[in-house]
Amino acid sequence: MPDLSNLLAFALVALGMALTPGPNMVYLISRSLSQGHRAGLISLGGVALGFVVYMLCAAFGLTALVLAVPYAYDAIRFAGALYLLWLAWQALRPGGRSPFEVKELPADSPRRLFLMGLFTNLLNPKIAVVYLSLLPQFISPANGSVLVQALVLGAVQIAVSVAVNALVALSAASIAAFLVRRPTFAVVQRWIMGTVLAGLAIRMATEARR
Structure with a gap:
């Protein structure tokens, strides 16, 4: 088991x-x-499952294969960038809508919401990089099984991320009523979110592989 100081330090990093x-956010x-x-x-449930998948891959050393093979990493990176660009186009195209627009939107089924949350997380290769770059810094062979320490630290990261994102999701829902009462914000929402999503896609696609 990791010692308490390592757990607390890793929890603070995970919070940041x-x-x-x-x-994901x-x-x-x-x-x-x-x-x-x-x-x-x-949707957060799907995101959390994505964290579990990456945690297990990192703990058992499977994610190292993705980082060792440039084409595998790049395939995931570009797939994620294309997905974000598609979301940006949905917000900016004529007649399109921003994901922040809350007026007369079609409802997705729970299954689709869960899967979209899962794929949004799995298509973000930074999660794999974070696990491989951060976990080793907080693992000490002197504290016992490396696998157990990796699983415990990964569980801490997931717990912190789920807690923060749950608060974000609940707070965002409370903002919806405010936005509904101000429909003039719709155009601004569409362009701001389209620009943000496109920027994230470009950054993900052009980020150098480490």
Whole structure:
């Protein structure tokens, strides 16, 4: 088991990561605002499962294969960038809508919400990089099984991320009523979110592989 100091230090790092806006947070906010906090929490379940997948891959050393093979990493990176560009186009195209627009939006099924949350997380290769770059710094062979320590630290990261994103989803849902009363914000929402999503896509696509 990791010692208490390592657990606390890693939890603080995980908290800082969770508070940094990214594709997961953008998706959860958009779902919560457009369909309510229940949809946001269902989507969060998919995101959490994505964290579990990456944690297990990192703990058992499988993610190393993705980082060792440039084409495998790039395939995931570009797939994620294309997905974000598609979301941006949905917001900016004529007649399109921003994920933050909460007026007369079609409701997705719980299954689709969960899967979209899962794929949004799995298509973000930074999660794999984070696990491989951060976990080893907080693992000490002197504290016992490396696998157990990796699983415990990964569980801490997931717990922190889920807690933060749950608060984000619930807060975003409460903002929906405010936005409904101000429909003139719709155009601004569309362009701001389209620009943010496109920027995230470009950054993901052009980021150098480490």
